[in-house]
Amino acid sequence: MADIAIRWSKFWRSFWINEGYIRVFSEGLKNTLIIAVVGLIIGIVIGTLIAAVKVMPKYKILPRILDKILALYVGFFRGTPIVVQLLLAYFVIFPMVGINIGSINTCVLVFGLNSGAYISEMMRAGIQSVDPGQMEAGRALGMSYSVTMMKIIVPQAVKNILPTLGNEFIALIKETSVASFVAVVDLYKVFTEIGTSNYEYLIPYLFMAIIYIVLVMLITLGIKIMERRLQKSDRRN
C-alpha cells in the first residue's frame, strides 16, 4: 500500500506539479484526436467513393478498370499492418519523392487511407442494403447515378452502418498509439515521457488507459445519440 502511495506521489509530481498535464492535453490528446478524427473523415470520403464505384453496373470499361485498381488499394491497406504503412510512408515514400509534410500530417494521411479501405467494405454492404427501388426512383426522375447515390442512397447506407462506423472510429482511436513510431507526440508518447522522468510507469499507463476508455465511451454515446436522431425517419408520429 505504501508502495502505491509513493508511486502516486511520483506521478503526481510530474503530472501536476511539473505541469505534465499541459502536455497531455495540449499535445498528446490533441494529436491523438486530430489523427483519429481527420483520419476518419478522410476515410469516410474515400470509402464512400470506392463503394460507389464498386456497386456501379459493370458493363462499361472504365468502371471495370477502376474496380481492379481499387481492389489493389484495398488489398494493400487491409493486408498490411498500419505500422508498416506508416513507416513506409514516413521513411521511404515521402523522402523518396522528396516531400516533407510533417509527421502528424503523414499520420493523418496514412490513417485516412487505411480506414478508407476498411470503410469502403462497410459502405458497400450499407449501400447494398438500401432498397434498389430508391435508385430507380431517383434515376426515373432524371437524376444521374452519382447524384442519386450521394443524395439518396449514401445517407441511408450511412444510417444502416452507423454502429459499424462507430466501431471503426473506436479502432482508429486506439490504433493511433502507433503514431509515436514516426515521432508524433500522442497520448502514448506523453505518458511514456511522464513515466521516464522518474521511472514510475504504473500509474501513468493506468491513467492513459482511463483516458482511452473515456474517449471510447464518449464515442459510443455520440453514436447512440446520432442513431436515435436518424431513426426519426423510421418512426410513425
Add this chain to the structure above:
Amino acid sequence: MIDVIDLKKSFGKLEVLKGVNVKIEKGDIVCVIGPSGSGKSTFLRCLNCMEDPTGGQIIFHGVNIADMRVDINLHRRKIGMVFQQFNLFNNKTVIENIMLAPVHVGVSDLRNAKLHNFFLPLTNMFRKKKNKKSALEITQTKAQIKEEARKNALHLLERIGLSDKADVYPSTLSGGQKQRVAIARALAMNPDVILFDEPTSALDPEMVGEVLDLMRELAEDGMTMVVVTHEMGFAREVASRILFMDQGVILEEADPKSFFESPKHQRTQEFLSKVL
C-alpha cells in the same frame, strides 16, 4: 409523342420483348394488360430506358432515346414514372420528396449557365465571328428556385389532399397516401407523360380507390398516361386505348369498348374470361 418502333429486349438468352410497335399520342391514356410474365413491366421500363432496349427505337419528341449516346437524364425529366412499390425516398420528408428533383434540376441548370457565362469570353476567342455564342440568361437565384419548388410542392400536396403531411417521413404514411405522394412527385417535374407500373397492386383493397380516383383526375386534365394494370374496371372506364400483351408482343390493340365486348384473339378471350 412516344413512337415505339420494333422494340426488342432480351435478358441474356431470354427474349422478353419480340418487336413491339406502338404510337402514343398526346392526351392518350393507354392501358397495358396481359398475363403475368408477358413483358408488360419490361415494355414500360423500356419507354424511359430504365431497361436499355436491345433492339428497335423509342422516339420521344423526335429523338431516339434508346440510342446510348443521348443524355437520357434530360429526357427522363419529362417522363414521369410511378412504381408498384411507391419508392418514396425514405430519408426525405414528403415535401422534400416532391421538391428534390425540381430543385436539383433548377440548381444544376443554373450552375451550368453560370459556368457557361464565366468561360464565354475564353471559349468565344476560338469561335469565328458569326459563331460566337451569347451569354445565357439567368433569371432566378438558387433561393428563388427553391421557393418556387416549395410553392409548387405545397400546391400539389393540396391537390392530393395531403397538405397536413408535408413534413412527415414516408414511413408514417399509409400505402394509398404513399402512392399519391409518388404521383405528386412525378407531377412536380411537369412531365409530358407518366408511366404507371401496377400502381395499385401493392395496396390494401380499401386504398385502391383513392389512387385510381387521383389517376382519373389526371386523365381528365389531359395528362398522357401509360398504365400497366390489373384493374379492368379502371381500364374500361378511363383508357383511350387498350394494349393486350402476350409473350412479348402486342397481340391486340383496341379501344376499351370493342376490346372488352368483342375481343378478336382467342388468347384475349381466354384472358378476359379469367379476369372478368
